[in-house]
Amino acid sequence: MNIVIGMCGGIACYKICSIVGALKKNNFEVDVIMTKNATEFITPLTMRSLSNNPVVTDMFHETDNFDIKHISLAQKADILLVAPATANIIGKVANGIADDMLSTVIMATKAKVIFAPAMNNNMYQNQIVQDNIQKLKNYGYEFIEPQIGHLACGTEAIGKLADTKIIVEKIMEVSK
Numbered sequence: 001m002n003i004v005i006g007m008c009g010g011i012a013c014y015k016i017c018s019i020v021g022a023l024k025k026n027n028f029e030v031d032v033i034m035t036k037n038a039t040e041f042i043t044p045l046t047m048r049s050l051s052n053n054p055v056v057t058d059m060f061h062e063t064d065n066f067d068i069k070h071i072s073l074a075q076k077a078d079i080l081l082v083a084p085a086t087a088n089i090i091g092k093v094a095n096g097i098a099d100d101m102l103s104t105v106i107m108a109t110k111a112k113v114i115f116a117p118a119m120n121n122n123m124y125q126n127q128i129v130q131d132n133i134q135k136l137k138n139y140g141y142e143f144i145e146p147q148i149g150h151l152a153c154g155t156e157a158i159g160k161l162a163d164t165k166i167i168v169e170k171i172m173e174v175s176k
Contacts, residue, residue: 001175002029004077004111006102007047009037011152012084012118012161017042019083020050022168028175031073032056033102035089059101074108079174082106083144084118084161087129093141094132112174116144116167121157144170 003023007016016032023030030051034044044055056073082089082102089102098104106113115136123129124146133143144167149160161167 001027002031002076002078003171004031004033004073004080004105004109005051006080006082006089006106007032007034007038007042008082008084008086008089008102009035009040010084010086010118010161011041013038013041015161015164016083017046017050018164019081019167020047022164023171024051026168026172028171029053031076033073033105035100035102037086056101059104071108074105074111077105077109077111079171080106080109080111080113081116081167081171082113083116083167085115086117087119087123087126087132090115090117090129090132090136094135112142114142114144114170114174116162117146117159118161119146119159120151120153121155121159124159142170142174 020030031053032047032051032055034057044057048055092103093106098107144162147160147162148158151159
C-alpha cells in the first residue's frame, strides 16, 4: 500500500514524523511532498530519513530519472494524506488551483484524499474555510477533524492537528 503524505507549513509538521514512522512499521510505502512553507518547520532530510524515499519539495526540480513527478506520485498513491492541512491548501484544492507540487498531485490523483487540518481556531472557523471544507466533502474528499487543544498562538481552542494515533487509524481503516 502506497501512501503519499502532503505536508503544508504549520507547527504541527513535527507530528508527521510519528505518522511516517507508524506507517512504515505497518509496512506502508511512504512518499512525502513538502510545500515550501513546510520546509521552514522541518527539513526534507528528516522526512527522507524516516520515509526512506526522496522528498519532493519543488515542482521543477530535475531528477536523474525522467518521469513527470506530479503524475507519477499521483498514480503511485493509494491514499494521499494532507497533514497538516492549512487553510491555504484547502482553499486551493476547493477552487481548482494547482500551482505547486502538492496541489498539482492532489488534482492529478485518483486515490482517496484525506485532509487533516491544523490551524488557528479563527482561521479554521472562518466561514470561507468552512465553505471550502464543505465543498471538498461534497466532492468526496475526507477530513479528520482537528481537536480542541493548546494552539501555537497560546489559545485553547479547536484547530489542533488530530492525534497521530487517530490519523494512523484512519489510514489503516481506509487501506482495507
